[in-house]
Amino acid sequence: MIPQTEQEPRPAAEPDGGDAITVAGVSKSFGPVRALRDVDFSVRRGEIFGLLGPNGAGKTTLVEILEGHGVPDQGSVRVLGLDPRKAGARLRDRLGIVPQQASFELYLTVREHLLAFGGYYRSSLPVDELIDLVGLGEKRRSLVGRLSGGQQRRLDLALALVGDPDIIFLDEPTTGFDVEARDRAWRVVEALRAAGKTIVLTTHNMDEAQKLVDRVAVLYDGSPAAIGTPAELLADQGSRIGFRAGAITPADLPGGLAPLARSEGDRIVLVAQDAAEALHELTGWARANDHTLPDLDVSRPDIEDLYLSIVGAQTTRRETAPTAPTGAHTTE
Numbered sequence: 386m387i388p389q390t391e392q393e394p395r396p397a398a399e400p401d402g403g404d405a406i407t408v409a410g411v412s413k414s415f416g417p418v419r420a421l422r423d424v425d426f427s428v429r430r431g432e433i434f435g436l437l438g439p440n441g442a443g444k445t446t447l448v449e450i451l452e453g454h455g456v457p458d459q460g461s462v463r464v465l466g467l468d469p470r471k472a473g474a475r476l477r478d479r480l481g482i483v484p485q486q487a488s489f490e491l492y493l494t495v496r497e498h499l500l501a502f503g504g505y506y507r508s509s510l511p512v513d514e515l516i517d518l519v520g521l522g523e524k525r526r527s528l529v530g531r532l533s534g535g536q537q538r539r540l541d542l543a544l545a546l547v548g549d550p551d552i553i554f555l556d557e558p559t560t561g562f563d564v565e566a567r568d569r570a571w572r573v574v575e576a577l578r579a580a581g582k583t584i585v586l587t588t589h590n591m592d593e594a595q596k597l598v599d600r601v602a603v604l605y606d607g608s609p610a611a612i613g614t615p616a617e618l619l620a621d622q623g624s625r626i627g628f629r630a631g632a633i634t635p636a637d638l639p640g641g642l643a644p645l646a647r648s649e650g651d652r653i654v655l656v657a658q659d660a661a662e663a664l665h666e667l668t669g670w671a672r673a674n675d676h677t678l679p680d681l682d683v684s685r686p687d688i689e690d691l692y693l694s695i696v697g698a699q700t701t702r703r704e705t706a707p708t709a710p711t712g713a714h715t716t717e
């Protein structure tokens with residue numbers, strides 16, 4: 386699915402113990418704000434590594450350091466075995482970056498824009514295949530300035546891929562996408578992984594994280610509060626109990642359950658370590674108060690449950706879950 390390069394292969398990656406990225410003891414402050422606090426982790430070659438965290442948790446600061454745009458106050462990073470501040474074009478050629486806000490040459494067509502960008506790289510992917518890959522086939526000859534917001538984001542993705550990078554940084558890549566475009570983008574990301582690319586995916590979209598990541602770090606107040614595969618991180622999260630809320634709010638639940646519960650769409654969801662105990666308390670309360678708990682089910686927690694257990698939010702909507710890094714409860 387991913388097109389092959391047309392030109393000569395690039396030099397082999399430097400050995401770095403199988404890791405594409407290593408972050409060792411990185412701290413970074415902006416005046417009194419400690420954006421990153423002694424961060425340690427690695428990203429393996431060929432994996433999709435998710436970076437989650439509420440607004441202000443330090444994700445952008447960290448990614449900027451990895452891209453060579455920021456300098457840590459303490460600690461060091463290696464990207465493909467290289468120091469991103471010193472490696473220059475040797476590394477730049479191998480990184481694909483999809484920023485949240487891209488700037489475009491609005492007077493070029495989609496195709497011309499990609500051809501122009503591809504010219505900056507030692508080798509580039511065939512642009513027509515790339516255009517098809519991101520679903521812009523019908524807009525091939527349209528001026529970039531005429532694209533919709535979602536179409537410009539697809540162009541962002543194509544621009545990040547045109548140099549056939551080894552590592553791709555995706556910053557909320559599907560924000561503003563309709564469902565079809567989002568599904569297509571997810572398939573593209575999966576195809577990139579299948580082609581051996583390493584992907585660092587920053588997202589507030591828990592469905593996106595659940596669907597795509599191999600491993601994930603949840604940053605909270607500048608430090609990773611959890612790092613691992615979703616399965617590892619969810620292993621000790623207990624069980625998720627849900628039912629259709631009707632007129633019930635989380636605060637109506639009995640004392641032991643209310644702090645665990647949140648609204649999720651038209652349901653109330655709670656994650657409990659001891660499902661039998663929680664169900665006993667819930668059903669006893671429901672019977673005593675004439676509630677029928679419609680559509681009651683018990684399932685395994687997901688990444689959103691993990692995320693919320695870390696950031697402390699009580700109410701959320703799926704698809705968007707950015708919350709303040711204060712541990713305060715939100716009331717969206």
Ligand SMILES: Nc1ncnc2c1ncn2[C@@H]1O[C@H](COP(=O)(O)OP(=O)(O)OP(=O)(O)O)[C@@H](O)[C@H]1O
Nearest residue numbers: 415418419420438439440441442443444445446447
């Ligand atoms: N250039 C800067 N000058 C001053 N403070 C900064 C600067 N860049 C980031 N910060 C602060 O550092 C902290 C981390 O910011 P960062 O942008 O890395 O968070 P984030 O996790 O990417 O947030 P978001 O999800 O909102 O993009 C925040 O408190 C932010 O205000």
